[in-house]
Amino acid sequence: MTIDGIWTSEVYGPFGWENHGVLVLERGRILGGGNRHYSFGQYRQSGETMEATLKVEYFGPPRTMFGEANEEFELEIEGAIKDGVIEGSIRRPDKPQFDLQMRMTRRMDVPTL
Numbered sequence: 001m002t003i004d005g006i007w008t009s010e011v012y013g014p015f016g017w018e019n020h021g022v023l024v025l026e027r028g029r030i031l032g033g034g035n036r037h038y039s040f041g042q043y044r045q046s047g048e049t050m051e052a053t054l055k056v057e058y059f060g061p062p063r064t065m066f067g068e069a070n071e072e073f074e075l076e077i078e079g080a081i082k083d084g085v086i087e088g089s090i091r092r093p094d095k096p097q098f099d100l101q102m103r104m105t106r107r108m109d110v111p112t113l
Contacts, residue, residue, distance in 0.1 A: 001081075002045070003025055003043075003045050003050060003081060003086070003106070004025050004026050004027065004109070004110055005024075005025060005106050005107070005108060005109050005110055006022065006023075006024050006025075006106075006107045006108050006109075006110060007022070007023045007024075007025060007086070007104040007105060007106055007107060008021070008022055008023075008104065008105050008107055009021050009022070009023050009032065009102065009103075009104050010102065010103050010104075010105075011065075011090065011100050011101070011102050012100060012101035012102070013100075017103070019034075020034060020102075021033050021034030021035075021037070021039075022034070022107075023039070023104065024110060025043055025110075026110050028042055028043060028044070029041075029042060029043075030042065030043045030052055030054060032054075035060070036058055036059065036060030036061065036062075036063065037056055037057060037058045037059065037060070037063075038056075038057055038059065039054045039055065039056045039057070039075075040054065040055060041053045041054035041055055041075075043077075045081070048080060048081045048082065049078070049079065049080055049081065050077070050078075050079050050081060050086060050088075051076070051077065051078050052075075052076070052077040053074065053075070053076055053077075054074065054075045054076075054077065055072070055073075055074055055075075056072065056073055056074070056075055057071065057072050058070075058071045058072070065100075066092050066095050066098040066100070073092055073094075074092060074093055074094075075090050075091070075092060076090065076091050076092075076093055077089070077090050077102065079102070079103075079104065084105065084106040085103060085104065085105055085106070086103065086104040087101075087102075087103045088101075088102060088103075089101060089102060090102045
């Protein structure tokens with residue numbers, strides 16, 4: 001099963017699961033964004049696991065994540081795929097002590113235009 005598709009992303013924070021935006025996964029490329037940021041990078045799927053590297057850039061006020069508010073940073077994602085959900089963690093390679101729980105939920109296939 002390929003994970004190409006449109007996914008919503010959530011991060012577990014101090015107030016529980018928080019919506020973090022939408023991600024489009026297609027042929028190894030990942031693109032996404034939310035109300036104040038956009039992101040882009042690459043992903044790899046191996047069986048029932050996925051890994052991704054993303055660059056995140058804020059166009060609105062940066063959100064305090066990983067202990068500071070930066071306008072740009074890189075993320076690594078690792079997760080297990082099961083029943084249309086990817087559960088795992090996100091981390092900044094430069095701040096490995098701040099792993100956060102994340103989950104992605106598949107919403108639809110990538111439409112052909």
